Amino acid sequence: MGGDHGPSVILPGAEIALTRHPGLRFVIFGQEDAVRPVLEAHPRLKAASTFHHCDVSIRMDEKPSQALRQGRYKSSMWKALEAVKGGEADVAVSAGNTGALMAMAKFCLRTMPNIERPAIAAIWPTLRGESVVLDVGATIGADSQQLVDFSMMGAAMARALLHVERPSVGLLNIGVEEVKGQDEIKEAARLLKEARLSGLVYHGFVEGDDLGKGTVDVVVTEGFTGNIALKTAEGTARQIASYLRSAMTRTWLAKLGYLLAKGAFDRLRDKMDPRKVNGGVFLGLNGIVIKSHGGSDAEGTAAAIDVAFAMASAQLREKIEKDLQDFYLSVSADAAQKPLEAPQ
Structure with a gap:
């Protein structure tokens, strides 16, 4: 529902990405009256998708605090993030309000330990x-x-x-x-x-x-x-x-x-x-989130989904967690080896 053009660009972009990565499956969240007509025009995408109607969509000009108050638990943006948290999806992609997406992602997915x-x-x-x-x-x-x-x-x-x-x-x-x-x-x-x-x-x-x-x-x-x-x-x-x-x-x-x-x-x-x-x-979150440019066309949307596919396939979150764990273990080991200074 986000970006300058909403489903009329997002869904054709998803179909382009599906052509590049035939194994993709989409979980689509949005308002049915806006999404259904476009989805029906792309039968191949429809066959590879599950659609969930959401009563609320976050406006591009909403303040993050306002989006959290009004859109938490029931907006299409929140539901997409919740799908990642619950394991229904490997990665969330949105062209919507950047500030709202970051605020909701931090609230829903939380940051990794030490981040x-x-x-x-x-x-x-x-x-x-x-x-x-x-x-x-x-x-x-x-x-x-x-x-x-x-x-x-x-x-x-x-x-x-x-x-x-x-x-x-x-x-x-x-x-x-x-x-x-x-x-x-x-x-x-x-x-x-x-x-x-x-x-x-x-x-x-x-x-x-x-x-x-x-x-x-x-x-x-x-x-x-x-x-x-x-x-x-x-x-x-x-x-x-x-x-x-x-x-x-x-x-x-x-x-x-x-x-x-x-x-x-x-x-x-x-x-x-x-x-x-x-x-x-x-x-730095407990889940992968991709922000597509709000003004992108279908080709740009497909490029964002390409990145999502690559990050999920490469298990990016697990690699970041391991790197962070190794670093903080190294810091702890170094601190333990340093001799205590004599009191002045």
Whole structure:
């Protein structure tokens, strides 16, 4: 029911995903009068789906606190999360209100042990392929321990999605020198250096231009900076695409050049298409939740479901739990081995 277009886009996107992954099964929650007509027009999707009517859907402009008060237990968003909690579904996908989805996910699924704040991780296209960037907007600010937690969660996602055995992790900073940055970032760097983590390789600080270069497999930052970086990258991609369209249609000679190089331009357009990397992953919860962009079309929705399929198939939640458990056991062991200081 969420996003700018609701079932008219969500359900066709689910059918595209079903074509790519024939083993998928969908549990659909929404208002029957809006969902049924679209679902009836997609018989293959209908055959692979179970539909549950919900009286309430969360509006895109609702405040998270209001959504929790009015939509808890009876909204389509809550019911989708509850399906994950109860084991009816492996992963929840929503294009709805991001703040409401995060608030409900935290309330319904709860965070993992030792995780204070969940994070939203995005897949970022780079010159080397793809990277994982987090947090891109779940919360504002993060202390050193939260940045370390983000690093382990992002590394687990990179192993699951990018199939890198020991992903490289970098902390986004205003410079690569160790003396630069806020105290929280410098302390997180120290913790990552000293920790014996088998699931990742700490690279060091990275800067903004390293995002596009693909310098590391995982870029870690707090939500305020990460969300600005994400929106800037999406806007820049659309700006460049607009420039290219304008340049290619300006004169007949430009049009001819476009026709001769159409294959190259099509590949460039595909690489720069934000829909292809749609799907933010909520990490740190006792369940997998995927946030699709509210303005996505059917192809973008299918891309978000592709991410959901990959994360569930790779047992992402279990991998994150193991990494966190190993880290905190390591920290406890180190603390036990340190001699007590003599009283002054």
